Amino acid sequence: MTATLNDIRHGYGDVEVLHGVDLDLPAGELVALLGPSGSGKTTLLAIAGGLLTPTGGTVHINEAPLYVDGKVDRKAAGDTAYVLQASSLIGFLTVRDNLLVRDITAGRRTTDADRERAADLLDAVDLRSKADRYPSQLSGGERQRAAVAAALYTQAPVILADEPTAALDRHRGRAVMELLARHAHERNAAVLVCTHDERALDLADRVLRIEDGRLG
Amino acid sequence: MRFLAWREVRHSPVRFGLIAGLVALTAFLVFVLTGLTVGLGAADVSGLEKLPVDGIVYAKGAASDLSRSGLPAGDRALIAKVDGVEDVQPIGFTMADLTEGQNSVSAALLAMDPTAPFGPKRDGVVLDNQARGKGLNPGDTVRAQPGNVALKIAGFADLGSIQHAAVAYLPLADWQRLRNAEGVSAFAVTTRSDAALAAIEQAVPDTEPVTKAAAINAVPGYQAETGTIGMIRAFLYAGAALLIGVVFWILTLQKEGPLAVLRATGASRRLLIGAYVAQVLATALAGVLVGAVAGVAMGVVMPPTVFVLPPGEVAAAGALLLAVALVGAAASIRRLFTVDPLLSLGRTA
Structure with a gap:
């Protein structure tokens, strides 16, 4: 599955922060998007995932338009999952439930196989022993890794990660990037990682740079 | 969810x-x-609620207040003749203290004809259960004040209260002796419909018939x-x-x-x-x-x-x-x- 963004424009008031961005996210590829703060990375990510309607341009998830008449197509948006910058964990759920809640929100009944898959993902991010803890009981890095596991648990064909390694040391940051790359390659998913962190860029299939709302 | x-x-x-x-x-x-x-x-009002009647006929101007109402006993026959009336029972009402030695209880005396289909068919006064435990027992003779009439306690029953006083049933004759009067306070009527109440007002002068619900709402306070x-x-x-x-x-x-x-x-x-x-x-x-x-x-x-x-x-x-x-x-x-x-x-x- 692919995500295609064409001529994306967006502004806040009179200030335009994205100036006609074109971006292809093909299946099976991890694309890293580098750029300084305020360059428009997070805005682009929000638009790619159906959280923010752009003022111009189109987004297609596997050729289906994500925005129709200015409104988000929920089915198309359901094919995307986020790893959010400001920690996307729900405070009143345990780490394990933060993964399983994705089934609830998608209207699915959680099975034993799902619980096993959640345990494996927590294992992969070295959090299995903390599955029953609440986010407030984790360190910043642990929360970040749990958020990655939660996004991967959805098995969404398009993963959008905003600064997924920001709170992590070099070793853990690389482990998270490896996990995302493996997800892209093994599950044939399109993965977009917005980051400042250049330490694990060698794991990306493609590196793009954005500055002042334009892809370089 | x-x-x-x-x-x-x-x-x-x-x-x-x-x-x-x-x-x-x-x-x-x-x-x-x-x-x-x-x-x-x-x-x-529970004492009135317990009366199995459809309406009460008060004296005109009594504002549906038993204490203020008084009617001649002879009105009973006139009311009974009204179309739609099935039964008429005279009732007498007085608030009184029943005293025996040091023991006393405030009571709402509700007097009835001993032949009435409702009410205790016993001689003497029957007190509501709430008067139990106040030193009065069946067989005791109490004095009703005001009036200073001696009444024998026949027993206790679930009779309710009127104006926060325990209801006490007694024969109409005792009540008339207490009040030194021959009339009654009001008449309790059983009717086939509420229309009969309006007919009573037309047929019997100086009466004010009301439904039981209206009578309850009119209890002072x-x-x-x-x-x-x-x-x-x-x-x-x-x-x-x-x-x-x-x-x-x-x-x-x-x-x-x-x-x-x-x-x-x-x-x-x-x-x-x-x-x-x-x-x-x-x-x-x-x-x-x-x-x-x-x-x-x-x-x-x-x-x-x-x-x-x-x-x-x-x-x-x-x-x-x-x-x-x-x-x-x-x-x-x-x-x-x-x-x-x-x-x-x-x-x-």
Whole structure:
């Protein structure tokens, strides 16, 4: 599955922060998007995932338009999952439930196989022993890794990660990037990682740079 | 839906416990006032409620007050002839103290013909059960004051109260002796329809027939008493709605972040609202149950002459409180509708 963004424009008031961005996210590829703060990375990510309607341009998830008449197509948006910058964990759920809640929100009944898959993902991010803890009981890095596991648990064909390694040391940051790359390659998913962190860029299939709302 | 609702409650038991505690306190007040309304109401009029009649014929101008009403005994025959009237029974009424030595009880003397189809068919005076334990026993001779007439206690029965005094049935002849009069206070009538009451007014001069319900409402002080407590209850319900509304409003504001994340992960508004309503209902139900238990316990301590909390009233007040909780909490539903998933990115634009 692919995500295609064409001529994306967006502004806040009179200030335009994205100036006609074109971006292809093909299946099976991890694309890293580098750029300084305020360059428009997070805005682009929000638009790619159906959280923010752009003022111009189109987004297609596997050729289906994500925005129709200015409104988000929920089915198309359901094919995307986020790893959010400001920690996307729900405070009143345990780490394990933060993964399983994705089934609830998608209207699915959680099975034993799902619980096993959640345990494996927590294992992969070295959090299995903390599955029953609440986010407030984790360190910043642990929360970040749990958020990655939660996004991967959805098995969404398009993963959008905003600064997924920001709170992590070099070793853990690389482990998270490896996990995302493996997800892209093994599950044939399109993965977009917005980051400042250049330490694990060698794991990306493609590196793009954005500055002042334009892809370089 | 239940997953989200229950997980949040389990994570914050103190927070939800405090909310349930607030609801419980409010519910307790509602149940206490309900018990007082029913109890004080019963103390005012239950003696009339227990009379198996359709209406009461008072003297014109008596304002449906038995104490002020007086009719000639001969009106009985005139009323009986009115079309639609099935039975007419004379009643006499006086508030009196029944005294025997040091023991005394205030009583609402309700006099009847010994042949009346209702009322105790015994000689002497029959007292309501609430007069038990006040030193008076069957066989005792009491003196009715004013009037200073000796009356023998025949027994006790469930007769109710009128104007907060225990009802005491006695033969009409004794009552006439007490009052030194030959007339009666009023007539209790059984009719085929309310139209017969209007016909009585036309046929018998200087009478004012009313339905039993109207007679009950006209008991002095009854409407003022129940109206005042009813108004306090209404304010309490409104206060409960406001209190629950504000508490859940604050709670919703506090969890805007998690709600935004849930929306970003694809949670439908229906799911979020369902979980919210489940929390409101569960919290309110817990509070109402605790309040009801405390209210019923209050009934054990309070005298039954002023506090009565029947199961039907508990169920009705509890259901109304749950409805009020939902109304109060409804204000926050709009917030759930409008929560922006973009907040999950730490952005407000």
